[in-house]
Amino acid sequence: MHCRKSITMADFHLVPELTRHRHTVPAISDDFYNYMKLINKTDPEIMSKLLPILRTIPDSGIQLVNTKFTNYAIWIKKQSRREKITLDKQYAVLQYDEEHEIVWAVIAAKLLSIVKHRPESILTDYSAQYMLDFAPRPKKAQIKHQRTCCKPLSVLDGLKYGLKNNLPREQDWKYAGCRDICKPTGLSLFRMVGDLRPTKRLSAALSALRMIPVAAQLHVFEPDIDIVGNEIYRGPKYFESKYVGLRDVMIYATDIVDEELVAVVNFPYKRLKELRVLLDVMLVQTPREDETNDPFEELENPTCLLTKFCILL
Incomplete structure (x- = not known):
């Protein structure tokens, strides 16, 4: 037996x-x-x-x-808030560009557009390209004559810029990618509104998600992210799994699959328009005897796969 x-x-x-x-x-x-x-x-x-x-x-x-x-x-670690949340599908429509680092501006512009739209009847998209063109680079990243688009900025940076400087409509300042550009004259800028609340608390993000999509950063492992397809992304699970860092995403729904809480995110990388991420899992990097590199700072403490949430209400 x-x-x-x-x-x-x-x-x-x-x-x-x-x-x-x-x-x-x-x-x-x-x-x-x-x-x-x-x-x-x-x-x-x-x-x-x-x-x-x-x-x-x-x-x-x-x-x-x-x-x-x-x-x-x-x-x-099962999250205490467990419910299926579905928002308007038009909130999840984002611009894709595999060649350039535009996601921070695209998500920031979408969140600003949605908050401004909430009292209105029709959603008006405001320009991500304007932020790509004119949001200042971090001082340590200033490079003379570099073109406008690929700036090492975050969604939080984009939201702060939009709230401070206002934005034109997408139809008046359309996406064009990386380019050399001069400040326009006679362009109508519209006041952006919203209460900006960065947080590391997943519970706060899930509470806000009842009303509006939430920006976040995702811990990305390859090849896991490349081959997950329609399955649930669970972090590292292969011998070849390699951590490649944090990437900006936008959470616009949650689902419960076989009693697991899953976030549905817009993941504008490698044409993965929708990615399902397990929220009930936590991970931390642990040392081993043959370790030669320093641990990743982002994984030194226990973390969910989604972190660094950015809420605009």
Whole structure:
């Protein structure tokens, strides 16, 4: 008679393709969690990694995913706000350009347009190109004679610029990409409105999402993001998984799939117009003996796949 292997929640929710490269730590009991909170002195390096994980009170076993490049601890932490949210589809229509870094301006312009539209009957899109042309570069990134488009700015930068400087309508200042441009004369600029609220709290983002799309940044791993297709993006799950950084996205819906809470985001990279991202998962980079590079700053502390939310109300 064969013994059946027990299956944890981590096995059910997060099954990597290469199972030989992962291990699962048993779920942490409430007693152990409370005990660890009471410890005053222990190894600082261990505690710096362990306590932030314990504070999330994982709802599953902690899965260690060993990749070719580094290791990650991944676990399930179910979000308390769990509802299916659907907004107007026209809110999710964004400009795509695979050649240039325009997403920060495109999302900022869309959010400004939606907030200004809310008392009106017809949505008027305001110009992302205007921000691409005239939003100032960070001082450390100033390069003489560089063309307008590819600026290392964020959605937050774009929203601040639009609120301060106002914008023309999209139909009056259409998308043209990177170019050399002089400030126009006689162009009508419209006052942008909104209460800008950056936050790292997913609960605040989900609350705002009932009324308006929310900008966020997504932790992107390749090849996971390239091959996810219509499935749910869960972060690193392959031996070849490599972290490539944070990318701007716009959340415009949530869904519940097999009891998992999923965000539906507009992801204007590589023509992935819609991406479903698991909200019930958290991860952190963990050290290993053959580690040669410094850990990624963005993954030093436990994080959801979506982070750095930007709300405009």
